Amino acid sequence: MEVILTACDGSLVDVEAIAIPISWNGAPAMEVVLRDIRRRKQAERRLRESEDLFEKAFHSNPAGVAISRASDGRYVEMNNTFGAIIGYTRQEVIGNSAVGLGLMSAGKRELYAAELREQGRFRDSALVVKNRAGEERHLLVSGEAISFHGEPHYVVTYNDITENKRAEEALRTSEREQFEIAKQLEIERARLIEAQAVAKVGSWEIELRSLAVTWTEQTHRIFETDPFHFRPKRSDFVGLVHPEDRRTVDAAFRASLEKHASSSQVEYRIVLADGRVKVLEEHWKVFEEEGHPVRLMGTCQDITERKRAEQALRESQAELARITRAVTVGELTSSIAHEINQPLTAVITDVSASLRFLDQEPPNLQEGREALVVAIREANRASDVIGRIRSLLRKTPPAMQPLDISGVIVEVLLMVPGELQTRGITVKTELAAFLWVLGDRIQLQQLLLNLILNAIEAMSTITDRPRNLLIKSAELPDGVLIQIQDSGKGLSSELANRIFEPYFTTKSQGIGMGLSISRSIVEAHGGRLWAVAGSPYGATFQFILQRAGSPHD
Numbered sequence: 001m002e003v004i005l006t007a008c009d010g011s012l013v014d015v016e017a018i019a020i021p022i023s024w025n026g027a028p029a030m031e032v033v034l035r036d037i038r039r040r041k042q043a044e045r046r047l048r049e050s051e052d053l054f055e056k057a058f059h060s061n062p063a064g065v066a067i068s069r070a071s072d073g074r075y076v077e078m079n080n081t082f083g084a085i086i087g088y089t090r091q092e093v094i095g096n097s098a099v100g101l102g103l104m105s106a107g108k109r110e111l112y113a114a115e116l117r118e119q120g121r122f123r124d125s126a127l128v129v130k131n132r133a134g135e136e137r138h139l140l141v142s143g144e145a146i147s148f149h150g151e152p153h154y155v156v157t158y159n160d161i162t163e164n165k166r167a168e169e170a171l172r173t174s175e176r177e178q179f180e181i182a183k184q185l186e187i188e189r190a191r192l193i194e195a196q197a198v199a200k201v202g203s204w205e206i207e208l209r210s211l212a213v214t215w216t217e218q219t220h221r222i223f224e225t226d227p228f229h230f231r232p233k234r235s236d237f238v239g240l241v242h243p244e245d246r247r248t249v250d251a252a253f254r255a256s257l258e259k260h261a262s263s264s265q266v267e268y269r270i271v272l273a274d275g276r277v278k279v280l281e282e283h284w285k286v287f288e289e290e291g292h293p294v295r296l297m298g299t300c301q302d303i304t305e306r307k308r309a310e311q312a313l314r315e316s317q318a319e320l321a322r323i324t325r326a327v328t329v330g331e332l333t334s335s336i337a338h339e340i341n342q343p344l345t346a347v348i349t350d351v352s353a354s355l356r357f358l359d360q361e362p363p364n365l366q367e368g369r370e371a372l373v374v375a376i377r378e379a380n381r382a383s384d385v386i387g388r389i390r391s392l393l394r395k396t397p398p399a400m401q402p403l404d405i406s407g408v409i410v411e412v413l414l415m416v417p418g419e420l421q422t423r424g425i426t427v428k429t430e431l432a433a434f435l436w437v438l439g440d441r442i443q444l445q446q447l448l449l450n451l452i453l454n455a456i457e458a459m460s461t462i463t464d465r466p467r468n469l470l471i472k473s474a475e476l477p478d479g480v481l482i483q484i485q486d487s488g489k490g491l492s493s494e495l496a497n498r499i500f501e502p503y504f505t506t507k508s509q510g511i512g513m514g515l516s517i518s519r520s521i522v523e524a525h526g527g528r529l530w531a532v533a534g535s536p537y538g539a540t541f542q543f544i545l546q547r548a549g550s551p552h553d
Helices: 038-060 080-086 106-119 162-199 217-223 234-240 243-258 304-331 333-359 365-393 405-413 417-422 441-458 493-498 514-524
Strands: 002-006 012-024 027-036 064-069 075-078 121-130 136-148 151-160 201-207 212-215 264-271 277-289 292-302 400-404 426-431 436-440 468-476 479-486 528-533 539-545
Touching: 012 038, 038 080, 064 080, 064 136, 080 136, 080 151, 106 121, 106 136, 106 151, 136 162, 201 217, 212 217, 217 292, 234 243, 243 264, 243 277, 243 292, 277 304, 333 365, 400 405, 400 441, 405 426, 405 436, 405 441, 405 468, 405 479, 417 441, 436 441, 441 468, 441 479, 441 514, 441 539, 514 528
Parallel strands: 426 468
Antiparallel strands: 002 012, 012 027, 064 075, 064 151, 121 136, 136 151, 201 212, 201 292, 264 277, 277 292, 400 436, 468 479, 479 539, 528 539
């Protein structure tokens, strides 16, 4: 038996005691033999500590470790990490094999066993297994042939590199995506450069701290500068801007910075080295950091051709309007002739009477004078008619000025009394006094004349009711309303939507431009023209113009 004795110096001594029964002096006795086993006990303690350390290291190893018999591959030991990797418990693993658990095929297991038998080890072999849940795990496997309890065994470590593999695959995917993105960005950049060239739109950026300016290739094309030698600076840009537009450009940029405007724009001209002038339109945005502007980013577009086209369109529209006025006046030929013929006949009659009065003995000067006064008045009347027609046909640019729209209506009615009388039309007006609008007199006369003539023609075939023309003007909160109402055959809702389209006409001899031009005139004055069906018959054409202050205020 083993006991612990206390030595003379007080220390504890591990001993092994053996009791032997003997006879001492004829009496039974016990002889005890003591053997010092302190060294053995120390060795045993060190062995237990070593085993405990191995146990802790074995089970706390981050790599999975399993020991199997070389003869049949059955597991005799495993650590916790191995169980976590494959998803099986210790009870399920011990006594089973990798093949039995479905971790690898028999052929694969034999390849590993052959290498262990021949080489005694293998290192870092890639292995993909499916755990109990069916998930694939990527492992890096190393093996060592050992003797365990006197039998050949294999110790295999399993490093789970699944997350590394996923990270590598994610990295490869990311790299592929980045490559594709970079490739796509390059394609988009090429497309952007091409699109900017087609649209004549360039882009630019200004860093306000360093005042560094960056232009795209198209911006250089617009300004006709060399991107390899020309480094844009503010002074260079200002030097290219037309002298008359520099103040406007500078004010626009200053205002955007002071007001922290989210978006701004300005239109200006530049003068190239050979003296040519381009018209540009710029849009930009102010970017801020901590409430302070730090960067401007914008676009510039060459709108020179657009401006030329707009000018040509305005000139064409003005010429078309003038021709339309001439056609309209042509339609009034008989009425104009009647209007002029009446005062001229009166002039002849009054002058003849005056001559007779003067030929009397003695001459009747009073009657002669009165006859001449009447002749002069009639001559002025004829002159007024001709003057109104000449002003309508005059080829002059639009002149916007305050006009009394009710007065313009009266002027136009004085151009068509013959048409009204011939067609048997009764005119009634309800005109508000001193309705001032900002407009061009000739264009507004053309507008009103066209609408009045259309109303007259709409009533030309009416025989079962009076032919009445009502013209109104009134003040609204948002402008001045003018209405021209007839008692003609009326207007369907479909026609009301189409009659303002160019070249659409309901007249057998019409060209379909009168109402289209009329709408263009109204819109050019900032107004709106539309038509509605009357009740129970007829139609009303009405338009709204913006109010203007009286020139006498």
